[in-house]
Amino acid sequence: MDESSYWNLPSSHLLGSVPAVVNEESEASYGRRGGGVRGYQTLGPPSEGFEQQSQNNWKGVFSISSYTQYFDVDTDVVVNRLISSFYPAGGDFFNKIGANPDLYGLIWITTTLVFMLAAFGNCATYLIQKRTDRTTTWSFDVGYVNAAACGIYGYSLVVPVAFYFLLRYLGSNASLIRFWCMWGYSLSIFIPTAFLLLIPVEILRWIIILVAGTASSCFVTLNLTSYIGGSNDLRMMMIAAFLLQMALAIFIKVWFFP
Amino acid sequence: MSNSHSDTIPLRPSNSQSDIDEIRSLIDDSVHSGPAVVLPARHPATTPPPSSSPFISSNIPPPPPVSSSSSLQKLQSVPAAPPPPPPVGNSSSIVANGFGPPPNTLTEPVLDTVKRDLWRIVSNLKLVVFPNPFREDPGKALRDWDLWGPFFFIVFLGVALSWSASVKKSQVFAVAFALLAAGAVILTLNVLLLGGHIIFFQSLSLLGYCLFPLDVGALICMLKDNVVAKVIIVCLALAWSSWAAYPFMSSAVNPNRKALALYPVLLMYLSVGFLIIAID
Numbered sequence: 001m002d003e004s005s006y007w008n009l010p011s012s013h014l015l016g017s018v019p020a021v022v023n024e025e026s027e028a029s030y031g032r033r034g035g036g037v038r039g040y041q042t043l044g045p046p047s048e049g050f051e052q053q054s055q056n057n058w059k060g061v062f063s064i065s066s067y068t069q070y071f072d073v074d075t076d077v078v079v080n081r082l083i084s085s086f087y088p089a090g091g092d093f094f095n096k097i098g099a100n101p102d103l104y105g106l107i108w109i110t111t112t113l114v115f116m117l118a119a120f121g122n123c124a125t126y127l128i129q130k131r132t133d134r135t136t137t138w139s140f141d142v143g144y145v146n147a148a149a150c151g152i153y154g155y156s157l158v159v160p161v162a163f164y165f166l167l168r169y170l171g172s173n174a175s176l177i178r179f180w181c182m183w184g185y186s187l188s189i190f191i192p193t194a195f196l197l198l199i200p201v202e203i204l205r206w207i208i209i210l211v212a213g214t215a216s217s218c219f220v221t222l223n224l225t226s227y228i229g230g231s232n233d234l235r236m237m238m239i240a241a242f243l244l245q246m247a248l249a250i251f252i253k254v255w256f257f258p
Numbered sequence: 259m260s261n262s263h264s265d266t267i268p269l270r271p272s273n274s275q276s277d278i279d280e281i282r283s284l285i286d287d288s289v290h291s292g293p294a295v296v297l298p299a300r301h302p303a304t305t306p307p308p309s310s311s312p313f314i315s316s317n318i319p320p321p322p323p324v325s326s327s328s329s330l331q332k333l334q335s336v337p338a339a340p341p342p343p344p345p346v347g348n349s350s351s352i353v354a355n356g357f358g359p360p361p362n363t364l365t366e367p368v369l370d371t372v373k374r375d376l377w378r379i380v381s382n383l384k385l386v387v388f389p390n391p392f393r394e395d396p397g398k399a400l401r402d403w404d405l406w407g408p409f410f411f412i413v414f415l416g417v418a419l420s421w422s423a424s425v426k427k428s429q430v431f432a433v434a435f436a437l438l439a440a441g442a443v444i445l446t447l448n449v450l451l452l453g454g455h456i457i458f459f460q461s462l463s464l465l466g467y468c469l470f471p472l473d474v475g476a477l478i479c480m481l482k483d484n485v486v487a488k489v490i491i492v493c494l495a496l497a498w499s500s501w502a503a504y505p506f507m508s509s510a511v512n513p514n515r516k517a518l519a520l521y522p523v524l525l526m527y528l529s530v531g532f533l534i535i536a537i538d
Contacts, residue, residue, distance in 0.1 A: 064450050071451040074514040104452070108522060115529045122536060138485075140536040142429045 070103040070177060078105060085185040088218035091226035093182055101177045106184025110156050113187055116194040117148040121256030127200040128258070147255060155248055156183055163224075166237065172228050186220045186245065190252065197257045205257055213249025217242045379407040386467040387502050403459060408466020411473050412438045415530070418476040423537045430537060434530070441526040442466060445507075449519050454511035464506050465523070471498040472527065476534045488535050496531045500524055 060066035082105070084096060121144045129136040160179035167174040193212040197205050221242045228234055363371065382402060412435060420431035446461040475495030479488045503523050511519045 064447070068451050068453055071453070073518070074512075075517040076514075078518060104448075104518060107448075108525070111522075112525060115525065115532075119529075119532050119536070138536075138538055139425070140423070140533075140538060142423075142426050142433050145433050146429075 067103075070101065072100060073102040073104055078102070081105060081185055082109075082188055085188050085219060086215075088215045088222060091222035091224075093185070093219070093223040094178060094227045097178060097181055101175075101181040103177065103180060103184070105188075106156060106180050109184050109188045109191070110152050113190055113194070114145070114148040114152050116191055117152070117252065117256045118145040120194045120198055121148070124198050124200065124257045127198065128202075131200050144256060151248075151251065151255070152187070155244075156180075156187060159183060159244055163237065163241065167228065167234070170234065172234065174228075178227075182223055183220065186216050189216050189219075190249070194252075194256075197253070205253065209249050209253040209257075213246045216249065217245035220245050375404070375406055378402065378404055379410070382407055382463070383467055383470060386464055387470050387498075403463035405459065405463060405466070408442070408463055408469070411466055411469045415469060415473050415476055418473070418480055419533060419537050422476075422480050430533075434533060437526070437529065437533075438466075438469065445522050445526065448522055449507065449510050452511050452515050452519055454515075454519060456510040461506070461510075465503065468499050468503040468527075469530075471495040471502070472530055472534065475531075479534055483538075485535075492531045492535050495534075496527055499527050503527075 077100075081093075081096060081102075084093065122140055125141075126136065126138050157180075160176065160183045164174045164176045164179050189212055193208060196208050199205065199208075221238050224241055225238055228237070382404065415438065416431045416434040419434045420427040423430040442462050442465040445465060446456065446458055449456045449461065450458075472492075472495050475491050478491050482488070482491075500523065504520065507519050507523055508516045
């Protein structure tokens, strides 16, 4: 009754704005209520959300309204985040996300990348073969679509989960949604890269993919470092993140643009 | 006391079947004559059933002789008075009947059902793919959605693509079908997650109907094998599909998020277009 009287006050929209910094501990305390509802960004009625969460944690899994909070972005916000992911220097991506991480970037950047790799991979393979052997004809290998989908979706879903669990186990604060968001935006640099890799000069392709891979890996590593705090124990994590992103870049080059 | 007694006496002998008939006939009459006409209450026995079916006619009591002349007048006025229903009106009169399984469509010949569904597909196609800015009811295609049309178009596109492929035909069909079917579902979910207002099956239906230009493009590309011609045809078909899908998608979301909702639609049609060009 006390709680509901607080929530029904007309100033309840101010409740989430008292602390100036998004704090992981307080977020974890909200998470204890079943996750999914954060006091800092509730625009809807918070009382219903809390009651619902306390009754049954699974009730929100199958309803769309519990996921709309992860898509609460406008076009200019998405474009802003996209452009900032092209410049690896300055590990402030997590500050830029703030209290509003979005999964829109992850889903559609990975999907665009899958399509680009399948399409341009086929074109580039044809072009390179044409240079060495004049008589090759165009053939579309549908297996590229499968490989691209498995590779890109698998990487972007599994690696942040692995890092999340590892970092939680080692005691530091981690948020899965933010990791997904960051890794998703880090893949955006490969989209123009896939277009540039059409150039059928082998040495140029390797230079392009190494530059893009380094930029993407630096983006991931710098942001991860600034988010976690950069202690010596976690340095292995940073190096692992860097190497994984470079491995993805090399896999893209080797499999789709041989 | 007598007042309360008369309140409880029904005005006419009621049995459940005649009540259902009365309500059904009221609905049919209101559909046939349009929403502006308010019909007088009818005796259930005087209204003819919409089509002859055995179990309704056997339950109607014989019309009392007093109202037989009025029933004749009403019978004559029903065909003359209402305006001719629109072509889809035939299907909507059956669709509007919501009480139990409609006996009309269960006992009608299969050809009638098929013709009715085909007619609905054609009319939805005309409304969605050839949008006429001056049409009187822009929301009609949304209300009369169906999933047969999209199903035909998706399967046709998959078959056309796998026909043109020289290797891995079954994989090509699988990729095309999965891309289109899952893509339509994911696009609808995307709009819903962005906070838009769209009804799930309406959106699936619309996205499926907007594939029609790409179907035509794929058919032409199957027949003609020149790469440049293919690119031009597919670009035209792509532009037409996107132009058809644009008003529905953009009006469903907040204007700040219009590009976020439209970009995946463009991506899906672009990937299908690329498949059409690239499959040889």
